[in-house]
Amino acid sequence: MSLRPLILLFCIEHAWSQTQIDLQAQSRNVDFSSAATTRPLKSGTALPATCTAGEMFFLTNAAQGSNLYGCATANNWSLEGGGSGGTPVQSASQLGDLAVILNAPSTLVIGPGCVPVRPCNARLGSLTFSFTASASAAISSGTGTAFIYLDSTGRLTVGHNMTVTCASGCQAVSGVTGFPSDSLPLFTWTAANGTWDSAGGTDVRAFQSTTNVAAGLGMLAAIANGRTTLSIDPTLIGVWSPPPAISSSACSAGAWSMDANFYYLCIAANTWRRVALSTW
Numbered sequence: 001m002s003l004r005p006l007i008l009l010f011c012i013e014h015a016w017s018q019t020q021i022d023l024q025a026q027s028r029n030v031d032f033s034s035a036a037t038t039r040p041l042k043s044g045t046a047l048p049a050t051c052t053a054g055e056m057f058f059l060t061n062a063a064q065g066s067n068l069y070g071c072a073t074a075n076n077w078s079l080e081g082g083g084s085g086g087t088p089v090q091s092a093s094q095l096g097d098l099a100v101i102l103n104a105p106s107t108l109v110i111g112p113g114c115v116p117v118r119p120c121n122a123r124l125g126s127l128t129f130s131f132t133a134s135a136s137a138a139i140s141s142g143t144g145t146a147f148i149y150l151d152s153t154g155r156l157t158v159g160h161n162m163t164v165t166c167a168s169g170c171q172a173v174s175g176v177t178g179f180p181s182d183s184l185p186l187f188t189w190t191a192a193n194g195t196w197d198s199a200g201g202t203d204v205r206a207f208q209s210t211t212n213v214a215a216g217l218g219m220l221a222a223i224a225n226g227r228t229t230l231s232i233d234p235t236l237i238g239v240w241s242p243p244p245a246i247s248s249s250a251c252s253a254g255a256w257s258m259d260a261n262f263y264y265l266c267i268a269a270n271t272w273r274r275v276a277l278s279t280w
Helices: 004-017
Strands: 043-045 056-059 068-073 077-078 100-104 107-110 121-124 127-131 136-139 144-150 156-160 163-167 171-172 184-192 193-204 219-224 226-231 256-258 262-268 271-276
Touching: 077 219, 100 184, 100 193, 136 144, 136 184, 156 163
Parallel strands: 043 056, 156 171
Antiparallel strands: 056 068, 068 077, 100 107, 107 136, 121 127, 136 163, 144 156, 144 184, 163 171, 184 193, 219 226, 256 262, 262 271
């Protein structure tokens, strides 16, 4: 038999087995700028349950600017912040990290980027609340909408009309069909048949907001330390006072009082008049 066919078969065999290249060790100055696509990160709609330090993940259903996560320590994902310049990315002080993400079909994670070194801050009236860890809301049954907000005491709350439980720093409140008037809205999330909808989240956070309070007729408004206090204007509306001991007891014109025997009226500063009460 001729050696030429054997040599040809040998070359073909080795040609097929030597096509793999180790880019890190066998290349220099790799340039992918002309490549049709480059996708260096794993991606999906939920963070993997486990990870190794140094891994990165792109969360496709998160708000823009809050998609990139890094694994700092084993099985611990954290949101990677944006830099300066260009289009600004929401920071923690702008409620950017106090977001809500779908971590599993039955679990929502609230505040995945809230960490001690970069807390999520929110202000209610004159008080500021800081969150340094995430919370989670799990659904087990029901169809409807969850309302995720801070209540008037600063607690992370998931209002719902389904079967929802909260863990790690939030509370679940049943019978809620809208955001309470004294709350700070964050997100709504819909669910069907005991499962959170993969595209059911609606971001209703606001970086800047205000409530303007104007005193109407007969009212006074005083602002101090970020709080507006309303009170009655005594020059237009008579204010009740305890029954005066004597006719010169302290009072302002228009104040009034009564007991079982008399009706009292302050007609001028520190000047009371009274009339007797009787039955008929």
